[in-house]
Amino acid sequence: MSNTTQPPGGSSVAFTEHVIQADGLRIRYLEAGHGSSVVVLQDTLEVLDAEGLHQSPLHTLLARQFRVIAFEVPGGGHPPHDVARTLTQVSLAVGLQQYVLVSSAAGTSIALWQAIDTPQQGDGLVGLVLISPTVLLPEGRSGPSGYARDPELERRLGDLQVATLVLVGTNDEILPPETGQRYVEHIPNCYYVLVYDAGHAIETDRPDALCTAVGDFVERRDAFIVEQNNTAINP
Amino acid sequence: MQVSFFCTNSYLSGEAYRQHVWPTPPALYRSEVGLRSVDFALEQATLADELGFDWVSCSEHHYTPLLQTPNANVFAAALSQVVRRAKIAVLGPLVSMNNPVRIAEEMAMLDQLTHGRLIVLFLRGTPNEFLAYGTNPDETRARTQEASVLISRALTEPQPFGWEGRFYRFRTVAVWPGSIQQPHPPLYYSGNSLESATFAAAQHMGLGVSFYRPPLVAQMTGHYKQECAKHGWQPSPDQLLYRCFVAVGEDDQEAAALQAKYFVGDPTGDLFRGRGAAVPPPTQTQAGFGLGEPRFCGSPDAVVQQITDFHETTGVGVIDVAFGGAGLSPEEAMKSMRLFATEVLPRIRHIGVSAASEQPDTYAATSA
Numbered sequence: 137m138s139n140t141t142q143p144p145g146g147s148s149v150a151f152t153e154h155v156i157q158a159d160g161l162r163i164r165y166l167e168a169g170h171g172s173s174v175v176v177l178q179d180t181l182e183v184l185d186a187e188g189l190h191q192s193p194l195h196t197l198l199a200r201q202f203r204v205i206a207f208e209v210p211g212g213g214h215p216p217h218d219v220a221r222t223l224t225q226v227s228l229a230v231g232l233q234q235y236v237l238v239s240s241a242a243g244t245s246i247a248l249w250q251a252i253d254t255p256q257q258g259d260g261l262v263g264l265v266l267i268s269p270t271v272l273l274p275e276g277r278s279g280p281s282g283y284a285r286d287p288e289l290e291r292r293l294g295d296l297q298v299a300t301l302v303l304v305g306t307n308d309e310i311l312p313p314e315t316g317q318r319y320v321e322h323i324p325n326c327y328y329v330l331v332y333d334a335g336h337a338i339e340t341d342r343p344d345a346l347c348t349a350v351g352d353f354v355e356r357r358d359a360f361i362v363e364q365n366n367t368a369i370n371p
Numbered sequence: 372m373q374v375s376f377f378c379t380n381s382y383l384s385g386e387a388y389r390q391h392v393w394p395t396p397p398a399l400y401r402s403e404v405g406l407r408s409v410d411f412a413l414e415q416a417t418l419a420d421e422l423g424f425d426w427v428s429c430s431e432h433h434y435t436p437l438l439q440t441p442n443a444n445v446f447a448a449a450l451s452q453v454v455r456r457a458k459i460a461v462l463g464p465l466v467s468m469n470n471p472v473r474i475a476e477e478m479a480m481l482d483q484l485t486h487g488r489l490i491v492l493f494l495r496g497t498p499n500e501f502l503a504y505g506t507n508p509d510e511t512r513a514r515t516q517e518a519s520v521l522i523s524r525a526l527t528e529p530q531p532f533g534w535e536g537r538f539y540r541f542r543t544v545a546v547w548p549g550s551i552q553q554p555h556p557p558l559y560y561s562g563n564s565l566e567s568a569t570f571a572a573a574q575h576m577g578l579g580v581s582f583y584r585p586p587l588v589a590q591m592t593g594h595y596k597q598e599c600a601k602h603g604w605q606p607s608p609d610q611l612l613y614r615c616f617v618a619v620g621e622d623d624q625e626a627a628a629l630q631a632k633y634f635v636g637d638p639t640g641d642l643f644r645g646r647g648a649a650v651p652p653p654t655q656t657q658a659g660f661g662l663g664e665p666r667f668c669g670s671p672d673a674v675v676q677q678i679t680d681f682h683e684t685t686g687v688g689v690i691d692v693a694f695g696g697a698g699l700s701p702e703e704a705m706k707s708m709r710l711f712a713t714e715v716l717p718r719i720r721h722i723g724v725s726a727a728s729e730q731p732d733t734y735a736a737t738s739a
């Protein structure tokens with residue numbers, strides 16, 4: 137089944153809605169764009185509204201450069217690790233050879249489990265982006281409402297092999313910016329970027345900045361730290 | 372009241388000051404005068420340390436003989452080798468037009484060189500100076516704010532990090548050496564506008580006001596204190612800083628004679644003549660900037676009273692004072708400085724002390 141949804145703001149990017157079955161779950165997703173593949177997980181409440189799935193500014197901006205598939209994260213209280221396995225199956229089922237997984241806030245645990253379960257070499261998930269992630273907090277800080285530590289997941293972070301980008305807003309009042317340091321300390325190949333003048337909702341506060349950082353990472357992964365823009369004035 | 376000696380490193384020849392335009396043509400520079408000037412500046416700084424000044428300061432300014440410190444951090448490094456007791460205050464780097472990560476690295480080096488005696492104020496720069504490195508004047512307020520936040524972060528982040536800003540992008544920042552003072556040296560923000568005072572309060576930085584007349588200083592400090600309260604903290608007097616020129620004579624008559632010849636031409640107006648005229652001066656300049664006026668001037672008794680009144684009006688707890696306008700000889704500037712140190716300084720020490728002593732660890736408490 138599929139139908140087309142029009143993006144907000146008169147954008148030229150049009151997403152198509154699809155449904156796929158896996159592990160007895162009916163999972164909807166949006167798809168648009170061409171090029172390198174990006175899978176986006178977002179908070180269920182952000183992706184779903186009364187009309188069903190809708191696309192976020194990040195979806196739209198990324199779909200101008202990449203093939204974007206935005207999965208609806210299944211609700212119903214399933215354990216994050218189980219959901220991660222299901223979404224990995226679904227990603228293969230929709231024909232993704234290599235993709236970068238992008239997750240914000242509540243999807244962090246699922247995304248991390250997907251990445252941890254990914255073999256060191258080969259196709260599938262080749263990069264991970266965590267936007268305002270919620271799994272680790274600075275020492276001595278309490279988490280947001282509903283936050284619960286996952287010691288097993290924290291213990292396994294050292295097994296994560298794919299390049300990981302963590303983005304935190306400098307004005308985040310829910311998670312202090314120092315959160316990013318902890319991911320660098322726990323994940324072997326982790327890059328931590330502060331997004332200036334953004335709060336917890338980086339996508340809302342600084343969508344272009346977020347898309348630039350994520351887009352560079354999707355294209356070049358570890359090499360995204362190397363400047364490639366031509367700075368010659370009169371080449 | 373704490374007192375900082377503002378070491379201007381001025382060029383010691385009247386010829387360079389008679390152009391009355393900005394920038395001053397480099398053709399007027401004479402190497403022998405330049406060497407004499409920097410030797411005198413370091414001699415003054417050494418004396419200030421011996422006379423009991425609390426800080427010795429310098430500032431970044433460009434293309435002018437009045438302040439030959441286009442890189443204040445380089446000059447501060449030299450000061451760190453002759454000033455052994457007083458704090459070294461860089462007031463400050465022009466963060467609107469430099470690489471913020473480079474500034475953070477230089478600050479870390481200076482904190483190491485001074486064994487933890489560094490103080491820094493983030494400065495936007497005067498409008499004419501935005502021509503020096505081709506900075507868009509309309510962007511400088513936002514650039515200054517972002518750079519200040521980035522520098523603070525760069526000095527405190529324990530892991531390599533990236534920065535995706537509005538004006539700055541760095542994908543790998545990992546400043547080394549680290550700060551001696553934790554979490555970082557005391558920080559101030561230039562507060563010559565209400566907007567800047569608001570930002571300083573939000574960032575838990577001290578406030579530095581320069582040259583304004585007392586009522587305007589009081590307006591800035593009053594607004595700043597209100598904004599600090601909104602953010603749940605109260606600045607101590609030593610977080611309120613004021614820069615000005617001073618002339619002290621044996622008596623009021625001698626001081627008046629110094630005042631009459633203190634400056635050559637119009638120090639403020641000259642910045643906005645020549646190429647400097649291409650950038651409009653800030654509105655505050657027209658409304659009593661006060662750069663061309665010795666703020667405290669008179670006999671020691673008169674200056675003590677003026678500073679006492681100034682503190683009562685503004686709440687300022689640190690004054691950063693220069694003794695030599697371009698119209699004074701080195702000998703006149705030194706005499707004024709010695710008079711201030713021996714006849715004024717001991718009599719203003721008590722000002723604001725009781726309030727400050729209630730918050731002895733202000734920097735550590737507010738700069739995190």
